Amino acid sequence: MTSAGTALAEPLLDRWLSDAAHLAPDAGRDLWLAEGSLLLRGWSEPHRRYHTAEHLTETLAAVDELEGAGSVDADEALVARGVLWYHDLVYDPRAAPGSNEHRSAMMARDHLHRLGVHAATVDAIEAGVLMTFGHDVPSAAAAPRMLDAVHDADLWILGAPVERYAAYRRQVRQEYAHVPDPAFRLGRTTVMAPFLQRERIYRTEHAHFAWTDPARTNLATELADLSPDPEAPRP
Incomplete structure (x- = not known):
């Protein structure tokens, strides 16, 4: 532990x-x-x-x-x-x-x-x-x-403070250390992109109003970082 x-x-x-x-x-x-x-x-x-x-x-x-x-x-x-x-x-x-x-x-x-x-x-x-x-x-x-x-x-973690979200990203990558970087980038993008594309990430009214904006910012930043094209526009 x-x-x-x-x-x-x-x-x-x-x-x-x-x-x-x-x-x-x-x-x-x-x-x-x-x-x-x-x-x-x-x-x-x-x-x-x-x-x-x-x-x-x-x-x-x-x-x-x-x-x-x-x-x-x-x-x-x-x-x-x-x-x-x-x-x-x-x-x-x-x-x-x-x-x-x-x-x-x-x-x-x-x-x-x-x-x-x-x-x-x-x-x-x-x-x-x-x-x-x-x-x-x-x-x-x-x-x-x-x-x-x-x-x-x-899904609270999606709207976590920037520092915590960055740590979360590192932790997930460590759990998938056995996956080569290109495959990880593709898999992670496949999992995370649909959340950003949702009309509504959170289902309760409180989470929708309190957590959505930071979640969209965190997701957009991560997906831009995962893009193989560093010049690609952020979602």
């Missing part, structure tokens, strides 16, 4: 224990602690650079901000956090597209059922984890406000 991860471990465990007590009140502290330890181990794997406890902490803070703005109520925020605890629990940068999200969703479903979480809540959390692949919220989705909050929290 990195020094940053170590510093975040205790507050994250405390936060998990609070959420677990509401999600699975009958499981008891020993099971809550065991699951929290498993979660922190997953988020602290040595090959991770961006998909770490720092990312988890940022997404949880983003849900707090959305809850404070009225985008979700307390119950919806709790389930959204349930999604975020598990959404990158499995993370292998060499895996096929969608594999990490599907494996994380399977783990969430299995572990939450064992903790005794209500079946409808488990279904909602599984759906939220799967949504983070592609970041498309189904139009007929159950619990749409919760899914919108997860969507926006996971």
Whole structure:
């Protein structure tokens, strides 16, 4: 675990224990602690650079901000956090597209059922984890406000301060160090360009108004840097 991860471990465990007590009140502290330890181990794997406890902490803070703005109520925020605890629990940068999200969703479903979480809540959390692949919220989705909050929290990084976004870019490149630079540039552009082309990056009103402008600036800067033609106009 990195020094940053170590510093975040205790507050994250405390936060998990609070959420677990509401999600699975009958499981008891020993099971809550065991699951929290498993979660922190997953988020602290040595090959991770961006998909770490720092990312988890940022997404949880983003849900707090959305809850404070009225985008979700307390119950919806709790389930959204349930999604975020598990959404990158499995993370292998060499895996096929969608594999990490599907494996994380399977783990969430299995572990939450064992903790005794209500079946409808488990279904909602599984759906939220799967949504983070592609970041498309189904139009007929159950619990749409919760899914919108997860969507926006996971994409909070796009609208992060310039210095944090630059660090995020470096961290992602480190996770994909095995990919040659031309292939990385092409792949990263393919992933990121559609966000800039969206009419609306964020789904909640608060995130739309508070995070969109910096997100568009960050994305335009990155895509210009990724362009093989340094004279090409920025998107």
